[in-house]
Amino acid sequence: MKTRLPVLYGMLFGLLLGLFGTQIGPVLAERDEASAHLPLEELRTFAEVLGRIKKDYVEEVDDEDLLEGAIRGMLSSLDPHSAYLNRDEYRELQVGTSGEFGGLGIEVGMENGFIKVIAPIDDTPAARAGIQAGDLIVRIDDKPVKGMSLNDAINQMRGKPGSRISLTIIREGSDPLTLEIERAVIQVASVRSRSLEPGFGYVRISHFQARTPDDLRRAIGDLEQENDGRLKGLILDLRNNPGGMLNSAVKVADAFLDEGLVVYTEGRDQASRLDFSANPDELLGGAPLVVLVNAGSASASEIVAGALQDHRRAIIMGTQTFGKGSVQTVVPIDESRGLKLTTARYFTPDGRSIQAHGIVPDITVAQGELILARPAENAVKEADLIRGLDDADPAETESDGPVDRPLALEDYQLSEALNVLKGVVLFQSDRAG
Incomplete structure (x- = not known):
């Protein structure tokens, strides 16, 4: 074992150099002090595992794939937002900040091994399909997401505009839902x-x-x-x-x-x-x-x-x-x-x-649904009274035009926010007066 360790360390250094190219030199130069505290015992274990996979795994594995997988695992063990970005992922990150990208139009994270929807983006396929913040995506095209990395799941949800994808989601208070969504180029008007x-x-x-x-x-x-x-x-x-x-x-x-x-x-x-x-x-x-x-x-x-x-x-x-x-x-x-x-x-x-x-x-203020009360069916009105006077000019009260829906019917939280805003304005006006 001891005679093999130098060989494995040499292999490990060589593979890292091949993966990162000329970046290794400057990084090592900047980390001289930290290098004095390297976890040597753990690195020996890593080198041993790497050597064992190279020698005994049932199929030959590409060196770059092995080390990329090790790096992904290392970063995924930190928190849900740290990640290794390969060529495609790095390009997607740069494109995403410009406001145009391909996919469904949802921001997602990881929770207990499932993909959690942080928020759907307005006017995107995901929003139109009814996906909501807090939904857990448990299957993508009938494939369980348990065990997938966040990047793997995102890559599966992305695809050619016009192609379709099936998402199975769990939403609090309801049975599992399966949604069929057509991918599109997402152009976000922010x-x-x-x-x-x-x-x-x-x-x-x-x-x-x-x-x-x-x-x-x-x-x-x-x-x-x-x-x-x-x-x-x-x-x-x-x-x-x-x-x-x-x-x-x-x-x-x-x-x-x-x-x-x-x-x-x-x-x-x-x-x-x-x-x-x-x-x-x-x-x-x-x-x-x-x-x-x-x-x-x-x-x-x-x-x-x-x-x-x-x-x-x-x-x-x-x-x-x-x-x-x-x-x-x-x-x-x-x-x-x-x-x-x-x-x-x-x-x-x-x-x-x-x-x-x-x-x-x-x-x-929780989001809710406002339901207008219906008038009682047996309520007596002026028009129902015996010898009640008719409207002098019915044409003046009739209207064939559209009737505006109360804002609270469309968006209860927004309606309450407007009421508060008007109250503040009124209060300030009274104080100024």
Whole structure:
């Protein structure tokens, strides 16, 4: 055994050099101090296992596949968000931040060996099929996901636009569901807006991309033009927003703040402490703001909600957020591969950790369905009375036009947020008067 170890160490070093190319030299040079504390006994075990597989496994295994599998296993043992990115995965990560990619349109993570839906993205095949935040995907095309890595599951869900895929999901309170979904090229419009009532605007951010802050500013400018140059109040909808780029989240929070800390990060390394602060020129001129969140609001969404909550700039409404408050740094290995490594945690301006806690709303409002009460069938009306007077001009009260549905019938949480927003505006007007 002892005579074989140097050979195995040489083989291991050679394979690592072949896998990472010229990257090994600089990495080793930067880690001289850490190398003095290498777990030699564990490395001996690793080398022994590697040698045994090379010698005795039933089929010949490619060296690069063996070591890539070892690296994947090493990273997957850390947390659900650290991962090795091969050529395809590294390219997909770069494409995803641009706002256009292929697939179903869901943000997912791992939970107890199953794929958990963090949030469906608006106007995508997944959202149209009825997939919801919190769903557990247990089968993909009748193949169990138990035992799959997150990357393997994502790769199976991606495919040629127009091709179909079957997902079996478990949803709390219902029997397992099987959904047939057609893949598509996902083009995410990250910002949408509309006026709810005169003076009251609504902005929905579905994902934080590089262009999101600029799109937000344009959307608010358009809303102001629609409302005589000024908004009385605004609702910012971050429900089912799975996150995205940190810098975009900071700029979105900055758009509603004049000064102060937005978010900071802390990790083991002192260099991981980064502070992100707001600049002057708040967009709304101090107009009241309500932010809607739910369990599908994660990461960058939680940064925005937490910052606005700590600065008392907005009322946070909805349900508790997802609680993804860790920072992933993409470390390139070479031009086509990399590591996604969790290096720090996010903290709100008041020092609250987002990780595993999420953001608790100021006002908790669960999503519900409003059912209008029907009038009693036997209720007596004026028209039913004997010798009751007829309408002098029935034509004046009849209408063939469309009847607006109450907002609460479409979106109960949004309707409640609008009621709160109008209440704040009224309160401020009374104080000013």
